[in-house]
Amino acid sequence: MKRKIIIISSIAIIGILIGFKLVANKSKIDAKNKMPEKTGVTIPVTVATVTEGSTDQQLVRTGNLIPYKQVEIMATAAGKVMAVKYELGSYVNKGAAIVSVDSRLKQLSLEATELNINKLKKDTDRYTKLLAGNAATEIQVNDTKYSYENALNQAEQIKQQISDASVAAPISGRIIKKNIEPGEFVNVGTSLGTIMDVARLKVQVMVSESDVYKLKEGQHVQVKTDVYPDKTIDGVISYIAPQGDESHNYPVEIVIQNASQLKAGTFVTVSFLQKTSHQALLIPRSSLVESIRNPYVYVMENNVARKRKIEVGRELGDKIEVLSGLTSGETVITTGQINLSEGATVQVAK
Numbered sequence: 001m002k003r004k005i006i007i008i009s010s011i012a013i014i015g016i017l018i019g020f021k022l023v024a025n026k027s028k029i030d031a032k033n034k035m036p037e038k039t040g041v042t043i044p045v046t047v048a049t050v051t052e053g054s055t056d057q058q059l060v061r062t063g064n065l066i067p068y069k070q071v072e073i074m075a076t077a078a079g080k081v082m083a084v085k086y087e088l089g090s091y092v093n094k095g096a097a098i099v100s101v102d103s104r105l106k107q108l109s110l111e112a113t114e115l116n117i118n119k120l121k122k123d124t125d126r127y128t129k130l131l132a133g134n135a136a137t138e139i140q141v142n143d144t145k146y147s148y149e150n151a152l153n154q155a156e157q158i159k160q161q162i163s164d165a166s167v168a169a170p171i172s173g174r175i176i177k178k179n180i181e182p183g184e185f186v187n188v189g190t191s192l193g194t195i196m197d198v199a200r201l202k203v204q205v206m207v208s209e210s211d212v213y214k215l216k217e218g219q220h221v222q223v224k225t226d227v228y229p230d231k232t233i234d235g236v237i238s239y240i241a242p243q244g245d246e247s248h249n250y251p252v253e254i255v256i257q258n259a260s261q262l263k264a265g266t267f268v269t270v271s272f273l274q275k276t277s278h279q280a281l282l283i284p285r286s287s288l289v290e291s292i293r294n295p296y297v298y299v300m301e302n303n304v305a306r307k308r309k310i311e312v313g314r315e316l317g318d319k320i321e322v323l324s325g326l327t328s329g330e331t332v333i334t335t336g337q338i339n340l341s342e343g344a345t346v347q348v349a350k
Contacts, residue, residue: 041345042303042345042346042347043305043336043339043340043344043345043346043347044336044346044347044348044349045298045300045305045333045334045335045336045337045340045346045347045348045349046333046334046335046336046348046349047300047331047332047333047334047348048283048284048287048331048332048334049329049330049331049332050281050282050283050322050326050327050328050329050330050331050332051281051282051328052279052280052281052282052328053279053280053282054279054280058271058272058273059207059211059214059271059272060269060270060271060272061205061206061207061252061269061270061272062205062267062268062269062270063203063204063205063267063268063270064203064264064265064266064267064268065201065202065203065256065262065263065264065265065266065268066201066202066203066204066264066265067196067197067201067202067264068197068199068200068201068202068255069171069173069196069197069200070176070194070195070196070197071170071171071173071194071195072191072192072193072194072195073098073099073167073169073170073191073192073193073194073195074167074189074190074191074192075099075101075167075186075187075188075189075190075191075192076164076165076167076188077101077103077161077164077165077188078101078185078186078187078188079101079102079103079165079185079186080101080102080183080184080185081099081100081101081102081180081181081182081183081184081185081186082100082101082102082182083099083100083182084098084099084178084180084181084182084192085097085098085099085100086098086175086178086193087175087178088175088176088177088178089174089175089176090174090175091172091173091174091175091198092169092172092173092174092175092195093169093172094168094169094170094171094172095168095169096168096169097166097167097168098167098168098169099166099167099180099192100165100166100167101165101166101167101186102165103161103162103165103166106158106161106162106165107162109158110155110158110159110162113151113154113155113158114155116151117148117151117152117155120144120147120148120151121148123144123147123148124141124144124145124148127140127141127144128141167192169195170195171195171197172195172197172199173195173196173197173198173199174195174196174198175193175194175195176194176195176196177193177194178192178193179191179192179193180192180193196264198258198261199257199258200255200256200257200258201255201256201258201262201264202238202253202254202255202256203223203235203253203254203256203268203270204251204252204253204254205251205252205254205270206245206249206250206251206252207249207250207252208248208249208250209244209248209249209250211272212240212244212250212252214272215237215240215252215272216237216240217237217238217239217240218236218237219236219237219272220234220235220236220237220273221234221235221236221237221254221270221271221272221273222234222235222270222271222273223235223254223256223268223269223270223271224268224269224271225262225266225267225268225269226267227262227266228260231260233256233260234256234257235254235255235256235270236254236255236256237252237253237254238253238254238255239251239252239253240252240253254270280313280321280322281321281322281323281326281327281328282316282319282320282321282322283297283319283320283322283326283332284318284319284320284332284334285315285318285319285320286318286334286335287320287332287333287334287337288312288320289337295309295310295311295312295320296308296309296310297310297326297332297333298332298333298337298340299326299330299331299332299333300331300332300333300346300348301331303345303346303347304343304344304345304346305333305340305341305342305343305344305345305346306342306343307341307342308325308326309325310322310323310324310325310326311323311324311325333346336349
């Protein structure tokens with residue numbers, strides 16, 4: 001028993017000694033790898049001044065394609081649906097009969113009214129001849145004419161009701177909703193489906209007050225989409241709102257001919273083929289220490305480098321637009337940043 005205790009104790013002591021030795025060795029290695037602190041070293045750098053300048057760029061806006069026209073097919077007569085001459089996705093032409101409602105009773109009513117019209121016309125002719133020979137009174141003639149004209153009006157009303165029983169396509173396009181099937185009963189005003197004009201599409205974008213006065217209705221623009229990245233589609237400004245919103249932005253609508261069979265809802269970019277300009281803070285691209293995704297710069301203050309986090313906008317050649325983090329007139333370091341840290345002493349290289 002004593003022997004086991006002695007062996008276990010010896011192993012434990014050896015393990016502790018090995019641990020101390022490893023810790024001591026690590027401390028020596030870390031001490032060797034530690035970079036010597038640079039004290040009193042002045043780092044040469046080049047600098048540039050943050051300036052506020054006018055930036056010119058092409059006027060570009062983005063939006064989603066929307067239908068040029070989208071119309072509901074409405075029932076114009078009440079009754080049982082006899083035929084529906086379209087399916088979901090079908091193309092229909094404007095004026096084509098696409099839904100028919102039962103009108104047999106109206107047809108019978110029209111036939112009876114036309115028979116009555118023939119009778120009343122004969123009666124009118126007969127009473128008129130009798131009046132000429134003093135064999136009838138003027139009252140009889142007038143009553144017969146009134147009945148005849150009233151029957152004619154009734155016939156026209158019935159013909160219109162029969163015509164209303166055949167629903168025509170209000171525009172040319174594709175059926176994107178089908179709400180009815182043969183055998184169902186509909187009332188006047190029931191929605192039977194929806195047609196969308198697929199020959200044309202439009203996009204609405206918002207344009208600032210400073211740019212909207214440069215645009216005109218009928219002006220051509222370029223429309224592009226990621227669906228066809230190598231293709232440019234011709235568009236025409238069809239509408240410029242006469243009133244803007246609270247931010248002084250104005251809705252502008254552009255129409256395109258849909259030869260490429262684009263779909264409503266597709267994201268597009270509209271280029272207005274003219275330039276717009278505005279003031280912006282600009283710094284050299286070389287002053288960024290890291291990428292645009294994690295941008296920061298070193299600002300020189302009294303020959304001391306100060307790290308500054310910034311927010312960037314557009315890349316304009318060898319310049320970068322600064323949205324926040326800097327002010328006009330400050331000095332940013334453009335070279336030598338690899339040797340810099342917060343508070344380092346710097347000197348402009350000559």
